[in-house]
Amino acid sequence: MPLITLQDVDYSVGGPLLLEGVTLAIEPGERIALIGRNGAGKSTLLKLLAGELKPDDGEVRVEGGIRIARLEQEVPAGAQGDVFDVVAGGLGELGTWLAEFHHLSHADQVDVAALAKVQARIEAGHGWSLEQRVTETLTRLGLDGDATFSGLSGGLKRRVLLARALVSAPDLLLLDEPTNHLDIAAIDWLEGFLKGWAGALVFVTHDRRFLRALATRIVEIDRGQVSSWPGDWANYERRREERLNAQAQENARFDKVLAQEEAWIRQGIKARRTRDEGRVRRLEAMRNERGQRRELAGNVRMEVAQGEASGKKVIEAKNVSFGYGTVPVIRDFSTTILRGDRIGLVGANGSGKTTLLKLLLGEMAPTSGEVKLGSNLQAAYFDQYRATLREDWNAIENVAEGRESVTINGRQKHVVGYLQDFLFTPERARAPITRLSGGERNRLLLARLFAQPSNLLVMDEPTNDLDVETLELLEELLADYPGTLLLVSHDRDFLDNVVTSTLVMEGDGTVGEYVGGYSDWLRQRPHPAAAAAAAPKAPLAAKPEPAAAPAKRKLGYKDARELEQLPARIEALEARLADMAGQMNDPAFYQRESAAILAHNAAIADLQAELDAAYARWAELDG
Structure with a gap:
């Protein structure tokens, strides 16, 4: 039985409906990626699911007794106190008493009377098991309950807010851009954590690799309409392209007929005594239909104002070191950046990426070594915290x-x-x-x-909150940019698609330099175990280095025949999945007997498992 069902839901913020006739069911244990253009209504839909907004029309049915928690897109400005306080706040009033007990019991001088009063309130609410849950959640997420929330990095604040959402043990977890302000190691951790999460998950993300790793279903908001796509991102992209082509052809056919009818009506009564009133009424109906059509949102058209060409050598660093007191941030680093280079900077939050940028741009002086800037530089800076906006x-x-x-x-x-x-x-x-x-x-x-006008772009986390189409256009623009690019990003796909080399903050002041993007670094970097044996470094946490691919084996007749037939089989399975998912978007679907709905969901799960097995077999035979 669905945890939550939206039936013919409308919602407006003025003007055309933001969400129109939305019908959607969320099943236990599934992981839904919610996608759509900026402003399409993704965050609004999450708030409707959470019960924070009420629809203008339609119905939101929530299965009795289920718990829903939502992680907001931005860190709330009013969150204060220790980490324990913020996390316990996810339990409502009882969480407030638990936080109070935590403070009183950890004070240098214990106020016995106040402590007894709080204890009585917690016992009355059967809250001691919840205190244990808060402690376990903090431990699970590697958080210090006594740390001050306001003093944490953006990434750690997001982790605290995730703990706050998880502590209520929700049946449905709603995450709005959960990777914002997380470094790559934290994103890898979050991926693994959510893969093992037993509850249902609905998430919005701009991180395509994160999406591909987690989503078992994709739900798209497009021009107020919601459509559901079972399977992975590649299946969604292919099916969406087919649907858009079909829509374009149908709209073109409709517009051609409408133009013919408009030409007919303008002829007046010439060559005929009376008009065909039925035809006139049909034309009026066509005009109304055309007026109500919601066109596909346009794409961003980006162009960089280019400055004059810089000198061939843009930045040269020789034996640069920098530290705060006895703590080394950069140690004995040398590099030469030439005109046209696109350099990615990768590292954990707080590892010194911003410091390295400022050293390279001449905004900070190194403790030792030197940085020389090339001639005729015109730099433009993108700030991830949007401080440059008034x-x-x-x-x-x-x-x-x-x-x-x-x-x-x-x-x-x-x-x-x-x-x-x-x-x-x-x-x-x-x-x-x-x-x-x-x-x-x-x-x-x-x-x-x-x-x-610029010939040196410095971009610090430019991908946060951008929709996929804008991200892809930005990638194309940066790939064609004739100047030099310094890019700080935790978006692994974006790094792979844009940069030509990568500087990695590897810990203990060491900066590694690697050819290519993030995936190239994973292949080239020293294996973590070997690096640890060679020197006491603290390399950036990442997935283990993949083993070298085995030589492609020659297939026997039977396996070769199976490999030849697999694409058609996969196509047929995907078509059946799409058809069954489409039935679930029909309001009449939920008027069936519950046994029939459960059987339909089980059949979809079986089909998905069969499709996954077919893809795995294809990878095995074609490897």
Whole structure:
């Protein structure tokens, strides 16, 4: 039986419905990736599932007794106190008493009367087992309950908030951009943790590798409509392309017929005494249908304002060291960055990536060694914390700073038209940026950044909150950028697709330099065990280095025949899965007997297992 069911749900924030006629069921144990363009309504749908918003129309049915917890996209500004306090807050009022008991019992001088009063309240609420759950959750996530929440890094704050969501032992966990501000090691940890999570999971993420590793079903929000796609990301991309092509062909056919009817009506009564009133009514209906069509959202059109070419040698570092007191951050590091290089910086939060950037850009002086900057450098900086945006200005003012136009590669563009290239309507461009979503703020930062002539781009976590289409366009733009790029990112796919070499903060002040992106580093780096034996370094946690691929074996007749037939079999299984999932989107599906619904879900699970086995066999035979 579904944990939660949305039936014909509508929700609006003014203007066209943000969500229209949404029908969706979430089953126990499944992991759903919720995708869609920025502003499509993903966070809104999570809030509807959590019961924080009520639909304008339709019904949200929640199975009796289930617990739902949600991890928000941004760290809440009001979260205060020790880590124990914040985590225990996920238990409501009883959690508040547990936090109070924790403080009183750990005080230098115990207030016996106050402690007894709190103990009585906890005992009345049968809360001691919950205190144990808080302690176990903190241990499980490697958190210090006595640490001050406000003093933690962004990544650790996200981990504390995840603990707060988990401590209530939810049957359904809702995660909104859980990888934001996490380093690669923490993202790997979170992937593994969620793979072992027994409850149901609905998550929104921009991290494509994270999505592929976890999702058992993909739910897309597109122009107010919700569609469900069983299986993995590759299956979704293929099926979505087929659907969009079919829609485009159908719309083209409809528009052709409508144009013919419009031409007919304009002929007036020439060559006929009376009009065909039935045909007139059909034309009116077609006009109404065309007026209600919601077009696919456009893509961002990004172009970087290029500065004059820099010198061939952009940055040269020789034997650079830097530390805080006796703690080394950078030790004896040398590199040469040439014009056109695209350098990725990888490392744990707090490992010194920002310090290394400032040393390379000449904003900080090294303790020893030297950094030489090349000639004619024009740097543009993308700040992951969006500190370069003025909160008292709107989008237009933040980009144009009082001017009416911006100049991009010698061409003047009105600032409103320029912002429309980044999917800002004139209304959104004039709205206070305090009303913009995280994805809109990131697009605004990109618009501001790319309006500055540059030959050196410095980008610190530019991918947070961007939708997949914008991410892919940004990748293409950076790949074609003729200048030099310094990129800090924890998005493994983005690094693989953009950078030409990688600087890795390997601990103890060591900076490793590797050719290629993140996956290339995994293949090239010393094996962690060998590195630990060679020197007392603390390498960045990552997945074990994959074993060398065995030589491709020659298949026998039977296996070769099976390999030849597998693609058709996989295609047929995917088609059956898509058909059965489509039946679940029909409101009438949930009017069946519960036994029939359970049998349908079991059949889908069997089909998915059969499809997974077919893919595994294909990989085995084709390996």
